[in-house]
Amino acid sequence: MSTLSYAGTTVDVDAEGFLTDPQQWNEEIAAEIAAENGIDQLTDRHWLVINFMRDTYLESGSAPSIRTLGKASGVPIKELYQLFPKGPAKLAAKIAGIPKPRGCI
Amino acid sequence: MDEQISKVSVIISKGSLEGVYPGLIMANGARMEGIEANLFFTFFGLDAINKAKHEHVKVSTVGNPGLHLATWAGGIPGVSALVTHKLAAEMEKLDIPPIPEFVEMIAESGAGLYACKASVDLFGLGEDDFIDEVDEVITVGEFYGLAAGGQIIFT
Numbered sequence: 001m002s003t004l005s006y007a008g009t010t011v012d013v014d015a016e017g018f019l020t021d022p023q024q025w026n027e028e029i030a031a032e033i034a035a036e037n038g039i040d041q042l043t044d045r046h047w048l049v050i051n052f053m054r055d056t057y058l059e060s061g062s063a064p065s066i067r068t069l070g071k072a073s074g075v076p077i078k079e080l081y082q083l084f085p086k087g088p089a090k091l092a093a094k095i096a097g098i099p100k101p102r103g104c105i
Numbered sequence: 106m107d108e109q110i111s112k113v114s115v116i117i118s119k120g121s122l123e124g125v126y127p128g129l130i131m132a133n134g135a136r137m138e139g140i141e142a143n144l145f146f147t148f149f150g151l152d153a154i155n156k157a158k159h160e161h162v163k164v165s166t167v168g169n170p171g172l173h174l175a176t177w178a179g180g181i182p183g184v185s186a187l188v189t190h191k192l193a194a195e196m197e198k199l200d201i202p203p204i205p206e207f208v209e210m211i212a213e214s215g216a217g218l219y220a221c222k223a224s225v226d227l228f229g230l231g232e233d234d235f236i237d238e239v240d241e242v243i244t245v246g247e248f249y250g251l252a253a254g255g256q257i258i259f260t
Binding site: 065067068070076077081086087089090091103104105 | 130133134136137138139199200201202206210213214215
């Protein structure tokens, strides 16, 4: 386990930079992770996805699939890919401060 | 991890359920990683984008040793439908969408969907036979043009 520093806070991360403890997360950290991954400005639409990812993970213990994101987050799949071009589920999980989703679908 | 795949072109050539899903999963998985993806449907793989057939793609129960089912049993009417039904229920539990929804999802993810011209001609099909998400009917040469610079996966 290694650590990274975001917004003046030190957080525990895995080898790919996903936070391993969602409790260490805050919105400033999210903004810095987003900027690091090519998203300079987190819009309301980004936040809708990020908060849905976090809520789902904290409630169920696993991140939602893209299918579930598309159906239940309020953001359709096409837009998910526009908001998070590097891959919506994984990048949104990273920004949301939850562990990397390991689903194939 | 330094070297990354930036584009994949997946060919789906079979019309059975187990023939169609792997290619869809590879293409969808590519998009999930931010990798550019194209899907090229050829031969019976065209059933996956055929409006009249995409809801009726079935598991092949004859000549499929992986099922560990006697060949004669696999040929009994209804067995293919039954096995398909059971598998579909298991897939739903894992949040794997049915083929029509999965193909639509992949199209929405920004992947290109193409039908093979030779197969379309062979089966006497036209663009109207396919779901709206299909971008174009293309020749194999055009497919290679689209696939240039990336990896090609044949399924």
